[in-house]
Amino acid sequence: MANKLDRRKFLQLSALSTPLLLSKKAIAKQITYSNSPIVISTWDSGMEVNAAAWKILSAKGRALDAIEAGANQIEDTINCCVGLGGNPDRDGIVTLDACIMDENSNCGAVAGMEQIKHPISVARKVMENTPHVLLVGNGAQQFAIENGFTKEPAKLSQSAENTYKEWLKKTDYKPQINIENNKGNGPFAPNFFPDGTPNHDTMGLLAKDSQGNLSGGVTTSGMAFKLHGRVGDSAGIGAGLFVDNEVGAATSSGVGEEVIRTCGTHLVVELMRQGLSPEKACKKAVERIIKINPERAKTLQVGYLAINKNGEYGAYAIQKGFVFSVKTNDENKIHESKFILGA
Numbered sequence: 001m002a003n004k005l006d007r008r009k010f011l012q013l014s015a016l017s018t019p020l021l022l023s024k025k026a027i028a029k030q031i032t033y034s035n036s037p038i039v040i041s042t043w044d045s046g047m048e049v050n051a052a053a054w055k056i057l058s059a060k061g062r063a064l065d066a067i068e069a070g071a072n073q074i075e076d077t078i079n080c081c082v083g084l085g086g087n088p089d090r091d092g093i094v095t096l097d098a099c100i101m102d103e104n105s106n107c108g109a110v111a112g113m114e115q116i117k118h119p120i121s122v123a124r125k126v127m128e129n130t131p132h133v134l135l136v137g138n139g140a141q142q143f144a145i146e147n148g149f150t151k152e153p154a155k156l157s158q159s160a161e162n163t164y165k166e167w168l169k170k171t172d173y174k175p176q177i178n179i180e181n182n183k184g185n186g187p188f189a190p191n192f193f194p195d196g197t198p199n200h201d202t203m204g205l206l207a208k209d210s211q212g213n214l215s216g217g218v219t220t221s222g223m224a225f226k227l228h229g230r231v232g233d234s235a236g237i238g239a240g241l242f243v244d245n246e247v248g249a250a251t252s253s254g255v256g257e258e259v260i261r262t263c264g265t266h267l268v269v270e271l272m273r274q275g276l277s278p279e280k281a282c283k284k285a286v287e288r289i290i291k292i293n294p295e296r297a298k299t300l301q302v303g304y305l306a307i308n309k310n311g312e313y314g315a316y317a318i319q320k321g322f323v324f325s326v327k328t329n330d331e332n333k334i335h336e337s338k339f340i341l342g343a
């Protein structure tokens with residue numbers, strides 16, 4: 001009898017205490033993770049971008065501020081693919097796309113904007129100072145000037161100028177979208193041009209701050225030698241960037257048309273919501289692109305990069321060659337993304 005009672009008591013007690021123990025464990029895990037800031041960025045150029053963002057994150061600053069600082073770092077650097085030194089469109093004009101999103105689902109973007117050095121900061125102003133999400137072209141530039149940004153001429157980096165001149169010689173005046181004619185820069189870029197100039201690509205970055213909040217941003221001059229007026233995924237919330245503070249965040253690099261077609265980063269975040277790890281979610285989103293048109297996918301590159309609420313991260317690409325940079329308290333390095341085709 002005594003035994004029976006003891007056993008019943010024990011069962012009652014454990015029924016009560018198990019959820020308590022479990023939830024304590026879960027909370028402890030959350031607290032550990034939420035105290036650990038992290039920033040991840042597309043490409044190897046993300047190392048310097050992460051360093052700029054880390055100054056803010058390590059001082060317990062807000063992820064959104066870290067994103068802007070990181071993106072500004074590369075916008076200030078003369079390179080082929082971001083900012084005013086970036087690759088021009090087929091008419092030789094540099095047009096910039098950028099977007100930003102915070103932990104409260106606030107977002108802002110600019111597209112096809114000319115002669116403004118920091119499109120990510122203009123995107124942030126769109127988010128904070130207007131009821132809108134996206135401003136384009138002259139309207140975006142006008143808004144930027146009204147908000148204190150100065151107009152300055154684009155100055156192509158040496159590599160952007162060289163490849164544009166080469167492209168003019170060989171091209172049919174067609175935008176380059178596939179692997180065959182896009183080896184010199186863009187989504188199939190080697191990390192360095194033959195003359196040693198860094199060949200950095202579209203910058204997408206995601207951060208979690210010490211409060212556990214997520215934010216993200218993308219900044220780019222877009223696909224090299226695109227049609228004038230073409231806007232890629234990098235200005236598109238749900239395409240080049242998506243953040244859901246309950247779940248995670250994702251960004252993309254590569255042929256924007258494929259990302260837009262599949263609402264790529266929104267898809268990645270929704271897959272994480274269903275329980276997939278960042279890497280598995282990125283892989284499924286890449287598979288979606290391939291499934292839609294396997295032949296076309298063979299000629300294209302798209303890479304996804306994602307982080308979840310716990311600070312776990314992952315990436316996946318269609319082809320070999322996509323790399324990303326990670327900075328946490330414990331690591332500061334470049335990772336190679338896994339890929340599907342040609343494996």
Ligand code: SD4
Nearest residue numbers: 202222223232253254256
């Ligand atoms: C675009 N996604 O304009 C950008 C280009 C890019 O690596 O990411 N290139 O489509």
